[in-house]
Amino acid sequence: MPVSLWCEEVEDDQGQTEAPAQSHIRGSPQLRATWDPTVSGNRVIQRLLHMEERYMPSILYITLIQRDPERREELAKWALEVCCDCGCDEAVFPLSVSLMDRFLSASLSLPVSPYCLAAGCILIASKLTECDNVSADTLCAAAEYSFQPSNLREMERVILGTLRWDTAAVTPQDFLPHFLASVEQLRGAESDESEEERLSTLRRHSDTLAAMCACDSRFLGAPPSLVAAASLNCALRGLGNKGPSQLADMGEALAELCQTDLAVLQCYSEMIEYALRQRLRSGHEQGPMEKDEEVESERPGTPTDMREIDF
Secondary structure, eight states, rough: OOOOOOOOOEEEEEHHHOOGTTTOOOOOHHHHHOGGGGGHHHHHHHHHHHHHHGOOHHHHHHHHHHHHHHHHHHHHHHHHHHHHHHHTTTTHHHHHHHHHHHHHHHSSSSOOOOOHHHHHHHHHHHHOSSSSSSOOOHHHHHHHTTTHHHHHHHHHHHHHHHHOOOOHHHHHHHHHHHHHHHGGOOOOOOOOSSSHHHHHHHHHHHHHHHHHHHHHHGGSOHHHHHHHHHHHHHHHHHOOOOHHHHHHHHHHHHHHHHTOOOOHHHHHHHHHHHHHHHHHHHTTSSSSSHHHHHHHHHHOOOSSSSGGGGO
């Protein structure tokens, strides 16, 4: 069998076409390799499942945060806004929140400047996942210069020292492409959309819901695999292009992939849908009561972009 060493990386100009005003923040387009099916499948999923327990925050931290979640959710939402404004890769935000939770789990106390902590986690996550990382000056500007670049670099060293440089944490976004590839084997007849467009839409919806879960402290103790499976399950249901039997088969497949009970997966899927209804309802608080009641009575579809949810 002939082996080709041709480089198939392509420039991703999506960020520049959607947000030309941000071109001064990120100078060059991201390079992306094409999807390689040989690095997917049950072997890779099993490895991720084995590693995810290593990056879970402590039970004590989860309990303390869920008693008073406002401060942590405020930092997570600020990190999401910064990642969106800077045009970061989709993997930066969940990794930065994971780093922040693990740091706080180890220290059990907020630093003098909490936003400097969040910015330091974004800086580390960006360096780890992107070829053109966010600059320290950009993060300081996003925080309205409540801290200086020297403070941010010192915070970066503190975070790395506390986590012993173990920063490549497993997040729900690591599971999503593998779960999606496995579930797609169960699909029936193709829809009117092209396969590539349909998969891209499903992945985008799942990423949106997983990011929403990262901001919501109610999902703090859930394994990343379960969050990814529940987000994909909600995205499949929200798109409405699958029959009940197909959705049931895909739900069972997702529960088997993340090694959990189907009832647990359905419970977390309902939690995500309820959290989504809350986000949508908060975005329509200024509208008429009739519209609010209509949104409440309908099962919401998943948004097509992360910024369509009013965090």
